Amino acid sequence: MSKFPDLPGIKNLDANPYEPELASFDDMDADADAGDGDAVAKTGTTTIGITTDDGVVIATDMRASLGGRFVSNKSVQKVEQIHPSAALTLVGSVGGAQSFIRTLRSESDLYEVRRGEPMSISALATLAGNFARGGPFFAINPILGGVDEEGSHVYSIDPAGGVMEDDYTVTGSGMQVAHGKLEDRYHDDLSMEEAEELAVEAVYAATERDTGSGNGVYVATVTGDGVDITGYDDFEGAR
């Protein structure tokens, strides 16, 4: 029962607070039903987020595959800016991830234009977790990396809406391989350049052994000044 009168033209205050305000998930049902079918493009993927004192480095491979057994695209940009100083990786269902990014980007813009300041990264992570949990099943497992007044943050967001912050994190089918590199080389006073190098090395290791990852690397650097994304179709160029 509605607590507030339901007059035409008056804002419905009983709307679900977990739902996005602008984007509708209705047209996503087909994708959700498609489940693990081989026809749905998956990113397979290795995506890495590392925090440093000066910002966040995100590196992703460039392969899209069908069932992890056929390479359907060799030049996918799997990291996108969604906020003045934050980026999100695409991991899992391509359609789910793209829709997720569009939604977060518009919510972030709406928040900033209304309130005159950008959303904090923890608010953005909470919102992302709410959408992942509340929408149809997106089949995604992205990393959110960003910088705000509190400093540098990376979060991994799981398909059920779990949100976990860490100093560095990896998601995607190549995560175990990449983690090996990071466990050996990560330390908490990496410079941005060292973090970039490490992230590229870890993606490279994963592309060598994980069939769902490969074909080059995209590197995003996030600082208080913004997000910078560069693609390299061979690892020599990135190193």
Added chain:
Amino acid sequence: MQGQNQQQAYDRGITIFSPDGRLYQVEYAREAVKRGTASVGVRTADGVVLAADRHARSPLLERDSIEKIHKADDHVGIASAGHVADARQLIDLARRQAQVNHLRYDEEIGVESLTKEVTDYIQQYTQTGGARPFGVALLVGGIEDGEPRLFETDPSGTPYEWQAVAIGGDRDEIQTFLEEEYEEEMGLEAGLSLALRALGSVSDDGLDATGVDVATIDVESEQFTALSEDEIAERVTELELEGDDDE
């Protein structure tokens, strides 16, 4: 309709402008606010003070049942003037929107954002057929990013930000008093005194501690704190605002 009746017709519907561009129903709602007892807000360097006149018309009425100052969220208080029942609806809206912000972003809502949620809602009642505007004005005070903020809402749905402000009965007189006495650098205790003195300035037979409601939201704790009757009485006595009993 002809002659005089034609003038009157413009106040029949909320969605109808008069030929000189006025919304009579909104102006009537402002009159309803003036019929309410006054509320005062003072923003100081280290917090916001809300004070309200809640004197009872009968000694038999339970004082606590007169609602003038409300907690909206831990860090925001709202004082009202005008129709109490209308105020209750808006305060519930503010409380819900504060919680929606917690749910969506896991953050406290800003005082400005919260005020605008409320005023946007009020505005819809000046443009929707079959509705009547809210006959109430609110003072929304709290802490945002460590800074004290104080806003007013009016029946048109316009938000205003103030250093010190009065709403309700005797608004103009109290506002003049505040304009003369307000100092930007004053602390919370000085702001509290100013708010009480401002309310007392329009009371012929002095201020009665049981007839005043006071709350603060300070920068230190960022918590809404209602003052007890004793705490108010202490200050009323100190400021010599009580009336002369033998008058």
